Amino acid sequence: MINLQKNKWVAFGGSYPGSLAAWYRLKYPHLVYAAVSTSAPLQAQLNFKEYLGVVRDSINRTNPECLSQIYEGVQSMEKLLKRRTGWWMLQKEFKICGEFRGDNSKDVANFFETMAGNFMDIVQYNEDNRAFEGSQTSNISIKTLCDIMTKNDEEITPMQKYAQVNDLMLETFGKKCSEIKYSKMVKEMQEISWDSSAASGERQWTYQTCNEFGFFQTTDLENQPFGKEFGIEFSIRLCQDIFGQKYDKKFLQSKIDWTNVNYGGKDIKVSRVIFINGSIDPWHALGLTNKNDTEGDNQVIFIEDTAHCANMYPESPNDLPQLKQARIDILKFLTEKLI
DSSP states (O other), rough: OOTTTTTEEEEEEESSSHHHHHHHHHTTTTTOEEEEEESOOSSSSSOHHHHHHHHHHHHHHOHHHHHHHHHHHHHHHHHTTSSSHHHHHHHHHHTTOOOOTTTOHHHHHHHHHHHHHHHHHHTTTTTOOOGTOOOTTTTTOOOOOOOOHHOOOSSSHHHHHHHHHHHHHHHHTTTTTBBOHHHHHHHHOOOOOOSSSGGGGGHHHHIIIIIIIEOOOOSTTTTOTTTTSHEEEHHHHHHHHOOOTOOHHHHHHHHHHHHHHHHOGOOOOSSSSEEOOOOOOOOGGOOOOOOGOOOOOEEEETTOOOOGGGSOOOOTTTHHHHHHHHHHHHHHHHHHOOO
């Protein structure tokens, strides 16, 4: 038998597992000696409207004109909701599966969230070295999408460019049309069979967000370009339609409050943890990004111009100098703690 009683153990995690790594050190300091917590949302929050604020800023940093084109395109989409001929135009431009009705608020919210999601996902993982794990979008960056949005063609409207971004994502994932039917999504999420599509993790994560974290990404933030169609009420309604009517705003907030009391939120009282975040990653808004955010022998690294969990991916010749330095600093932190 291997004698490991005196070994020092380190918890590593990125994204939600990054939160778990820090919480593991918090709750079981006698079991884990230190932790590396990357891109970890520590503050549970019902309405994570700041997410789109970071998406906006990251796009603006890449190309301000891109942001303007998105704004104009989405405004045109919202205007088309007001008439039936507009519904048909949206259905055609965005290749929506089946009939689209602009008077179905749930379908409208799901549609606008899906189209914004094309940008949200790419921003979150912008230029992360993910190809090794089979990511289908590893070669698509903010620049890729902004090149579409800003191409010099006066015959193509901003809305049509926004639809072309969707075309790219449909092609990338091998889909023929955009599935935005709310009722179909809810039905799939209600499935409890291990043979269902929701068994891949989507239902489980949604259950956690409805019972512990919130983290609902909405359009409730002012001065973001993705419209106003999927506010917090849409996310609350989704929790209720999947898991039951008791999941109202008061219930969700009580669960979120418990999570923050239990773990401390951004005011987590822990030691020997290094927190790493990237400036492009929207999740950094719920994490620690400055040494003044924590105390004691913890360390904070905020990597400019990098995205979600960038330091955890394999090294690449294209890595920014600050990303390379972050990996060196993480190793130094662990060396000092363990030796």
